[in-house]
Amino acid sequence: EVQLLESGGGLVQPGGSLRLSCAASGFTFSSYAMSWVRQAPGKGPEWVSAISGSGGFTYYADSVKGRITISRDNSKNTLFLEMNSLRAEDTAVYFCAKERVARSGPRFYFDYWGQGTLVTVSS
Amino acid sequence: QSALTQPPSVSGSPGQSVTISCTGTSSDVGSYNRVSWYQQPPGTAPRLMIYDVTYRPSGVPDRFSGSKSGNTASLTISGLQPEDEADYYCSSYTTSSTLFGGGTKLTVL
Numbered sequence: 345e346v347q348l349l350e351s352g353g354g355l356v357q358p359g360g361s362l363r364l365s366c367a368a369s370g371f372t373f374s375s376y377a378m379s380w381v382r383q384a385p386g387k388g389p390e391w392v393s394a395i396s397g398s399g400g401f402t403y404y405a406d407s408v409k410g411r412i413t414i415s416r417d418n419s420k421n422t423l424f425l426e427m428n429s430l431r432a433e434d435t436a437v438y439f440c441a442k443e444r445v446a447r448s449g450p451r452f453y454f455d456y457w458g459q460g461t462l463v464t465v466s467s
Numbered sequence: 468q469s470a471l472t473q474p475p476s477v478s479g480s481p482g483q484s485v486t487i488s489c490t491g492t493s494s495d496v497g498s499y500n501r502v503s504w505y506q507q508p509p510g511t512a513p514r515l516m517i518y519d520v521t522y523r524p525s526g527v528p529d530r531f532s533g534s535k536s537g538n539t540a541s542l543t544i545s546g547l548q549p550e551d552e553a554d555y556y557c558s559s560y561t562t563s564s565t566l567f568g569g570g571t572k573l574t575v576l
Contacts, residue, residue, distance in 0.1 A: 386554050388470060388570040389505075389513060401561050439512055444524065450556065452565035453503050455524060459514035 346370040348417045348440050353461030361378040366423040366440030374418040375446040380425045382436035430465045471568035476566040478574040484545040487571045491555030499562035504542045508553040549575050
């Protein structure tokens with residue numbers, strides 16, 4: 345059974361930093377591109393970042409480029425999101441999401457999602 | 468890039484059909500056959516219902532179907548059932564990223 349479990353969310357002041365983790369199980373982690381998708385309260389999802397299965401290719405939304413870094417440790421089946429210079433508009437539930445197809449660049453079709461971790465940016 | 472445009476709400480009675488539209492631009496929906504739809508009941512993560520405009524992942528009932536014309540994609544749900552009540556989001560590929568719609572709340576009367 346595929347499972348994705350996010351952690352690391354919390355309350356952070358504007359300008360602060362946070363590192364999110366997503367522990368994956370139930371599939372060959374290194375074969376799949378992964379993404380982070382966030383959803384502000386009452387809003388639609390917003391794709392944030394993606395990384396290829398090998399970790400060699402990364403992709404970012406314009407709204408976070410330069411402030412966020414995605415990475416993965418395939419030996420530990422874990423996805424990360426390093427967030428810096430956080431703003432109020434970054435407040436959201438952050439989901440990690442698995443691509444539907446293996447051994448492919450991101451096509452942005454997510455067949456499994458974690459339960460999400462809440463990031464609140466406020467003073 | 469702006470979010471894709473969806474109607475805020477639609478409704479229908481059990482057994483009826485409803486269609487949810489998703490309007491983008493020539494840079495996203497209009498340029499790629501890479502539109503997907505997600506269902507999200509309250510308090511849960513989104514569930515992939517349609518990908519590549521018309522394809523259903525295994526386990527998704529064939530009551531759900533997708534289509535596209537120009538810059539507008541559509542999700543049709545036929546034979547509405549109470550468990551279909553949820554928020555629905557479209558998504559479209561655009562250069563090295565994906566855009567989501569603002570969401571449509573489906574109410575089954």
